Amino acid sequence: MIALVDYGAGNLNxxxxxxxxxxxxxxxxxxxxxxxxxxxxxxxxxxxxxxxxALDRAGMGKALLQAASTGKPLLGICLGMQWLFEGSxxxxxxxxxxxxxxKCRQFPSSVKSPHVGxxxxxxxxDSRLLRGIAQNSFVYYTHSFHAPLVAETxxxxxxxxxxxGAVERGNIFGVQFHPEKxxxxxxxxxxxxxxx
Amino acid sequence: xxxxxxxxxxxxxxxxxxxGVRFKNLRDAGDPAECAAAHARSGAxxxxxxxxxxxxxxxxTLLDAVRSTAHSLFVPFTVGGGIRQLDDAAAVFDAGxxxxxINSAAVRDPTLIGTIAGKFGSQAVVVAIDARKTGNGFxxxxxxxxxxxxxxxxEWAREATACGAGEILLTSMDRDxxxxxxxxxxxxxxxxxxxxxxxxxxxAGSARDFIKVFRGGRADAALAASIFHFGLENxxxxxxxxxxxxxxxxxxx
Numbered sequence: 001m002i003a004l005v006d007y008g009a010g011n012l013n014x015x016x017x018x019x020x021x022x023x024x025x026x027x028x029x030x031x032x033x034x035x036x037x038x039x040x041x042x043x044x045x046x047x048x049x050x051x052x053x054a055l056d057r058a059g060m061g062k063a064l065l066q067a068a069s070t071g072k073p074l075l076g077i078c079l080g081m082q083w084l085f086e087g088s089x090x091x092x093x094x095x096x097x098x099x100x101x102x103k104c105r106q107f108p109s110s111v112k113s114p115h116v117g118x119x120x121x122x123x124x125x126d127s128r129l130l131r132g133i134a135q136n137s138f139v140y141y142t143h144s145f146h147a148p149l150v151a152e153t154x155x156x157x158x159x160x161x162x163x164x165g166a167v168e169r170g171n172i173f174g175v176q177f178h179p180e181k182x183x184x185x186x187x188x189x190x191x192x193x194x195x196x
Numbered sequence: 197x198x199x200x201x202x203x204x205x206x207x208x209x210x211x212x213x214x215x216g217v218r219f220k221n222l223r224d225a226g227d228p229a230e231c232a233a234a235h236a237r238s239g240a241x242x243x244x245x246x247x248x249x250x251x252x253x254x255x256x257t258l259l260d261a262v263r264s265t266a267h268s269l270f271v272p273f274t275v276g277g278g279i280r281q282l283d284d285a286a287a288v289f290d291a292g293x294x295x296x297x298i299n300s301a302a303v304r305d306p307t308l309i310g311t312i313a314g315k316f317g318s319q320a321v322v323v324a325i326d327a328r329k330t331g332n333g334f335x336x337x338x339x340x341x342x343x344x345x346x347x348x349x350x351e352w353a354r355e356a357t358a359c360g361a362g363e364i365l366l367t368s369m370d371r372d373x374x375x376x377x378x379x380x381x382x383x384x385x386x387x388x389x390x391x392x393x394x395x396x397x398x399x400a401g402s403a404r405d406f407i408k409v410f411r412g413g414r415a416d417a418a419l420a421a422s423i424f425h426f427g428l429e430n431x432x433x434x435x436x437x438x439x440x441x442x443x444x445x446x447x448x449x
Contacts, residue, residue: 011289011316018270047317114319116363116393117416118241118446119198138199138446140272142319142362159198181272181294183236183449 003038004028007054015044018180024194032063040072045079049090073171073196081174090145100167102148111160114144119157121165127154129173131192137185139177199444200410201417203242204235204424209249211257215422229264236271239431239449247277259291266292274322285312297365299324300338306359313360323356324365325349334382341369350389357390364394371399373422378405383413395419403437410443
């Protein structure tokens, strides 16, 4: 069973719909004990970094980290991926999980913000999540803050500067783009996650 | 590289996709879910469904259409028409939309933009502006293009951005359905005035029109309805032409 984390912000429907389409068994939850029982976890974040405050109130932040430490696959999407880093300039008084180093920052003023639309990713060949994804495939982004390039970056995208489109370390994965809105490419990535 | 988006728009009346000229003379163009899926297959980067005759009486028709369209659509999906308050937006999101488009209700009460953005994020709020050329600028119209507001389109786009809009969907009423080209002057004036993406709409007739609005109009995305519905322009052929002209597009996709 895949636990889909609901922390009370935004719209989980699209992610749920895509996982349903792939035939996955999904449970939308705000309960820490469900995370402990799940085989894998998807954490789709949306909106402002400050909305992550709700995660800690419900004890979900701790439960996510605990579940991830047992080795089960965890996928953070969009704000969910940003949470895996140390924090974000968008809201300095909330700490991220710190699994990946560095802070999320705004785009340079040379480009329009938010970054909205289909952009290409250059994926590393050894990525487990992006297995089979052709170089320069297009994925759909919508975000105002970006995560830095780190040693664990598996896909880089360029928008005013290069940033992390996807990261992975062991059982922990993050994608800044929206695989649930990225057509066949996105569905392949979600399918890879379901089959890890 | 960030690509220019080609958006297929479905104008819906009573559960069917229709298309008119200058907002009048509606013709039937099919079932929304089937049209959306076909457009996505042929390379549309996004789908917009607009309930053009939205009244409170047919909300369920709209929500049913949103549900069936969203069911197996895996590109961004925007829904507009008759969204007057937060609850209307919430119902449309719940039915499967990724973004909502608001028009008249936002002009009446700009705080609605922030209210919906506060709950669902700015990325989910598209402010649709219908504008018509006047002597020295562009005037905003509401209620499906029937009611002039006396407001300047560029000023309104700026205000909507400040209120928390995530994108502007800008329709030239003078060009709507005419296939005589986008109003690049209107699009450029708004695109240069706001920091958020601007979707050009109204007048698409050929690949050349798209090239012009992306270059001269500085549009981030361009939307069309009639040319795609009646097969005058296949989206994949359009994208291949744009790509040949050096416009970055998601192609092949």
